[in-house]
Amino acid sequence: MRKIISFTILNFLQGTREKLFWLVIFFFVFILGVTFFMGLLSVGESVPVLRSSGLTGIEISAVMLLVSSLVFNFYREKDSRLTEFLLSHFSRPDYISGKLCGYLLIGLFYITLAGLGWSLVLVLNGAFSFQVIPALFVLYLKTSIITAVALVLSCLFGSYTMAFFSTLFVYIASEVSRDALKIVASSQLTWLKPVFKGIYYLLPNMDKLDIKSAVVFDNPLGPGYFGWVGLYAVIYILLLWALATYIFLKKEI
Amino acid sequence: MAGSILSCKGLTKEFGRVKALNSLEFNLQANGLFCLLGLNGAGKTTLIKCLLGLIKPSSGEIYFRGKPLKQQDVQAHFSYLPESFQLYRELTAVELLMILSLGLGKKFVKTQDALELVGLSDKADRKIKTYSRGMIQRLGLAVCLIKKPQIVFLDDPFLGLDIMGQIAMIEVIKKLKNQDQTVLFSSHILSQVERIADSVGIIDNGSMLFCGSTREFLSKNSASSLEAAFLKEVTSK
Numbered sequence: 001m002r003k004i005i006s007f008t009i010l011n012f013l014q015g016t017r018e019k020l021f022w023l024v025i026f027f028f029v030f031i032l033g034v035t036f037f038m039g040l041l042s043v044g045e046s047v048p049v050l051r052s053s054g055l056t057g058i059e060i061s062a063v064m065l066l067v068s069s070l071v072f073n074f075y076r077e078k079d080s081r082l083t084e085f086l087l088s089h090f091s092r093p094d095y096i097s098g099k100l101c102g103y104l105l106i107g108l109f110y111i112t113l114a115g116l117g118w119s120l121v122l123v124l125n126g127a128f129s130f131q132v133i134p135a136l137f138v139l140y141l142k143t144s145i146i147t148a149v150a151l152v153l154s155c156l157f158g159s160y161t162m163a164f165f166s167t168l169f170v171y172i173a174s175e176v177s178r179d180a181l182k183i184v185a186s187s188q189l190t191w192l193k194p195v196f197k198g199i200y201y202l203l204p205n206m207d208k209l210d211i212k213s214a215v216v217f218d219n220p221l222g223p224g225y226f227g228w229v230g231l232y233a234v235i236y237i238l239l240l241w242a243l244a245t246y247i248f249l250k251k252e253i
Numbered sequence: 254m255a256g257s258i259l260s261c262k263g264l265t266k267e268f269g270r271v272k273a274l275n276s277l278e279f280n281l282q283a284n285g286l287f288c289l290l291g292l293n294g295a296g297k298t299t300l301i302k303c304l305l306g307l308i309k310p311s312s313g314e315i316y317f318r319g320k321p322l323k324q325q326d327v328q329a330h331f332s333y334l335p336e337s338f339q340l341y342r343e344l345t346a347v348e349l350l351m352i353l354s355l356g357l358g359k360k361f362v363k364t365q366d367a368l369e370l371v372g373l374s375d376k377a378d379r380k381i382k383t384y385s386r387g388m389i390q391r392l393g394l395a396v397c398l399i400k401k402p403q404i405v406f407l408d409d410p411f412l413g414l415d416i417m418g419q420i421a422m423i424e425v426i427k428k429l430k431n432q433d434q435t436v437l438f439s440s441h442i443l444s445q446v447e448r449i450a451d452s453v454g455i456i457d458n459g460s461m462l463f464c465g466s467t468r469e470f471l472s473k474n475s476a477s478s479l480e481a482a483f484l485k486e487v488t489s490k
Contacts (some may be wrong), residue, residue, distance in 0.1 A: 006356025010341055010349075017343035080339035085393060088305055088333035089357060089400065091324065252308040 003090050007098020008105060015069050015106045024065040028114050031057035032121055039125050047127040048216045050184060054118040055135060055212055062110055062143045067150045070103050071164045074154040084253055096245045097150065100237075103147045111140050134226060135215040141233035145204045146171050148240035155247040170203065176208035204236055258283040258435055259304065259404060264313035266299055266459075273299040274310070275459035280416075281404070281437060283336040286430050288446045289439040290483055291456035297439040298336070300456065304437075305333050317401050334390065334396030342382035346373060346392050349381065350399065357400045367395035371425050387418030394425055405429060407438035411445060423449055447479040455486050462486055 035057060039050040077083045086095060108119060115136040122128040150167040157163045177200045184196040209229055214221050259281040274296050281287055289297045302308045304315060306324050310385065315322040317330070324370040337482060341349060350364035365483040368374040376384075384392065390410060397405055410426070411419045419442070426449060429436050440446050446453070453461040453470050463470055476482035 002358060003356040009352050010344070013348065014341045014343050069301075076339075078308050081335035081337070082339055082341075084305075084307055084335045085303070085333060085338050085340075085396075088331055088406070089353070089396070091328055115372060134410070179431060253328075 003094040004097045004101060005093060007086075007090065008097060008101040011073075011099055011102025012105045012109075013101065014073065016109060018069065020069055021065065021110075022108075024061050024110070025113070028057060028061045028117065031061065032117055035118075036121050036125070037108060039121075039127070046125060047175065050122055050125055050127045051129075051216045052212060052237055054121065055139065055215060058111060058114045058118060059139055059142065060184045061114065062139070063146055065110055066103055066107050066143055066147045066169075067164065067167050070099070071104070071154050071160060071167065072079070074099070074151075075160040075163070078253070087181070087253060090208045092248050093245045096155070096248050097241065100148060100151055100241055100244070103151070104144050108140060111136055111143065127220055129215070131215045131218060131220065132219065135211055137226065138209050138211050138229060141229060142204075142206060142209045145209075145236055145240075147238045148244070149196055149204070152240050152244045153248065155244045173199075174203040174206045177203050178205070204249075205232070206230065254308060257281065257282055259315070259317055259322075259437075261304070261315045262313060262315065263298070264315065265311045266296075266303055266308065267311045273459050274303065274313075276313070277456075277459065277463055279454060279461050279462050281435065282404075282452065283435050284430075284433050285435060285451040286426065286449050287435070287437045287454060288450040288453050289437065290446065290453055290479075291439075291441070292487065295359055295456040296459040298408055299459075301333070301408055301437070301439065305331060305406065305456060329400075330403040331406065332400065332404075333406040334393045334397060334404040334410060335418055336412050337386070338389075338391060338393065340381050340389060340396075343380065345378050345380050346395075347377040348382075349392070350377075350395060353396055354399050359399050364395070364399055367398040370428055371395045372421060385418070387414045390414065390418070390422060391425060394422075398429075402434065404435045404437060407436065409439055409441065411440055411442050419445060437448065442481045443478075444481060453479070459461060 033053070035050055035053045038053055042049040083095070092099070115132065118133055119128060122132065146167065149170050150163065153163045153166045153170075157166065178203040181196050181200050184192050187193070211221060213219070257280050261277060262280050264274050264277040264279070265272065268474045274439065277296070277300065279300070289300065289322070291297050299308065306327050317326045326360045346368065347364070348368065368377050371394050373388060373395065375389055376388065381389065381392065412420050414422060422488070423445060427434055427436070445466070450467050452466045454461055455470070463473070471477070471479070471482050474482035474485040476485060
């Protein structure tokens with residue numbers, strides 16, 4: 001456990017001090033500015049616009065930050081032989097666990113910072129609601145799942161580009177899988193339904209973690225929902241962690 | 254010499270059709286400086302990586318203190334400094350050592366000793382990205398030392414270092430020897446090797462041509478310098 005904590009701190013400090021982290025913060029500040037002006041322009045609809053665009057901005061920037069930083073650093077450590085160096089001190093499961101925990105912590109740090117900025121914009125526009133907090137929690141679960149996907153694909157593929165784009169593909173596919181399932185349900189090809197159903201359950205069910213409309217229109221969700229989605233995300237992440245560890249154990253460095 | 258600490262029998266590693274190591278036999282004596290010599294692509298790095306469990310040998314056995322080597326032995330008793338490696342660039346040396354010593358269960362005072370030993374205590378608060386190649390090598394060595402390993406593996410530790418960097422590295426390696434640690438290193442700079450190595454292993458095409466003391470190697474090849482002996486050994490095969 002001590003080794004995992006040590007690795008977590010290393011990854012967190014490296015990840016939050018890189019230029020990329022501050023570049024994404026800058027990008028998010030720009031999004032906040034755009035959100036603010038969109039709120040001013042949408043007379044009568046400013047509250048839903050501010051809430052929706054802010055939440056979308058946080059999600060996109062967080063996914064871009066976590067995926068690119070994790071994948072890039074994973075391959076940089078491998079290419080610069082840092083991985084070899086570290087593996088003479090730490091076991092492979094420690095390495096994978098530390099990397100995952102480090103990036104989950106970076107995600108938490110970023111979403112907290114971005115959430116504070118977004119909340120400030122909402123307060124200034126009289127659009128703040130305490131629904132923001134559960135929305136950020138669910139958003140954190142979503143980005144955590146994608147972080148774990150990025151780790152698995154980084155362990156699996158030999159190239160940075162493959163891992164990066166495959167992770168983005170999984171993210172987009174999991175966002176649209178519910179709609180795809182609906183389209184297939186009305187299809188004439190009966191064999192397509194079980195195939196798409198299988199893919200839907202295999203991919204992270206992001207539709208279940210989407211509470212944007214509840215936040216935008218102030219429809220509070222019960223604590224049971226947060227318990228279930230929390231449990232779903234934890235189980236999904238643990239499975240991905242086990243898979244990443246298994247792949248990394250088999251890998252020649 | 255205090256007996257064999259690490260040995261391998263029939264070690265073979267194949268990458269597709271290429272045999273990087275070919276039934277290699279090797280014996281490392283405790284408390285000494287052992288240098289692996291060989292031309293580029295001879296199999297030095299592959300051997301070191303096999304010994305560290307970074308790559309799996311196709312066949313053969315590795316023994317640590319007479320027992321089959323386990324991965325836990327590597328993490329507990331070995332340290333490795335790869336050639337031209339990088340560290341976490343955004344951290345300072347003292348932060349890196351403090352965090353790693355937390356993971357390795359060592360006290361912070363050991364990190365100060367390690368920094369002192371490698372001559373970086375006055376630059377400990379600088380970010381690693383401002384370090385030169387030689388300073389990174391020495392900082393890596395400081396990390397290796399905080400867990401007091403039984404064997405330190407150094408893959409081409411002089412690569413990319415200027416003469417001052419090489420001298421500083423040699424001094425650190427000598428200090429390791431004085432602390433009764435076993436050091437296995439590979440190098441192409443034979444003049445430096447001759448100054449410090451107690452024994453040498455000559456690898457060519459994945460096979461160990463010679464493994465023994467530097468003096469034995471020189472007399473075997475009737476040569477006055479390591480360079481001459483090495484060339485004779487490799488070309489006469």
